Amino acid sequence: MNNILTIDGPSGVGKGTVARIMAQKLGWNLLDSGAIYRAFALAIDEREIDISDENALVEVANGLDLEFKIQPESQLVSVFLDGEEVSKTLRTQQTGELASRLATVKNIRLALLKRQREFAQPPGLVADGRDMGTVVFVQAPVKIFLTADAAERANRRLKQLQQQGSKGIISQILAEVKARDERDCSRKYSPLKPAKDAVTIDTTELSIDEVIFQVNKLVTNN
Numbered sequence: 001m002n003n004i005l006t007i008d009g010p011s012g013v014g015k016g017t018v019a020r021i022m023a024q025k026l027g028w029n030l031l032d033s034g035a036i037y038r039a040f041a042l043a044i045d046e047r048e049i050d051i052s053d054e055n056a057l058v059e060v061a062n063g064l065d066l067e068f069k070i071q072p073e074s075q076l077v078s079v080f081l082d083g084e085e086v087s088k089t090l091r092t093q094q095t096g097e098l099a100s101r102l103a104t105v106k107n108i109r110l111a112l113l114k115r116q117r118e119f120a121q122p123p124g125l126v127a128d129g130r131d132m133g134t135v136v137f138v139q140a141p142v143k144i145f146l147t148a149d150a151a152e153r154a155n156r157r158l159k160q161l162q163q164q165g166s167k168g169i170i171s172q173i174l175a176e177v178k179a180r181d182e183r184d185c186s187r188k189y190s191p192l193k194p195a196k197d198a199v200t201i202d203t204t205e206l207s208i209d210e211v212i213f214q215v216n217k218l219v220t221n222n
């Protein structure tokens with residue numbers, strides 16, 4: 001299956017929103033690979049698995065009972081772990097943090113690879129994450145790498161929290177964004193970096209509509 005659009009980039013850059021809108025526009029399937037890492041982290045946390053026990057971690061990764069369901073009206077994806085809806089719990093800072101830690105382990109990444117590749121079904125796939133273009137879907141004909149200043153990403157995260165009725169402290173959010181960047185970029189296996197054939201778009205000064213316009217142009221010109 002060759003109709004694959006990969007969208008990689010750091011946390012808070014807006015990949016999720018861009019990927020969802022593009023999947024809707026193209027009528028393609030959507031893979032939020034971060035949600036797989038987050039659901040795995042949640043499973044580890046709930047089962048109180050010792051995170052230094054690699055064999056136990058890989059066993060959970062291999063047997064993860066995970067299901068994604070698209071809500072027809074909003075096109076938002078609901079995630080079910082062991083039959084229970086976890087879409088909201090997945091998005092917490094704590095789960096993201098643990099996901100980022102566990103994602104540094106090579107055998108965990110390998111265990112979750114097949115599950116991600118299964119999303120490549122006709123008529124096409126929009127895949128968002130950190131290593132979609134470099135590892136998981138190297139054959140994708142269009143690869144996008146989104147970037148934005150850390151301060152701007154922290155601001156976007158704060159706004160998102162406020163829209164959800166939560167509060168946040170900008171200096172703390174910025175520190176978390178930077179710590180996550182550092183870990184995701186410096187890990188040995190599948191570090192966050194643009195694929196050689198990716199087009200990088202700096203979204204610091206761009207609206208979502210402007211980003212979509214550029215991505216859409218790249219897809220339709222392909």
Ligand code: DC
Nearest residue numbers: 011033034037099100103129130131
């Ligand atoms: O995109 P996100 O914030 O939901 O991802 C959570 C963490 O999962 C991220 O900090 C690193 C890890 N991750 C990864 O290593 N590879 C991916 N393709 C997606 C996410």
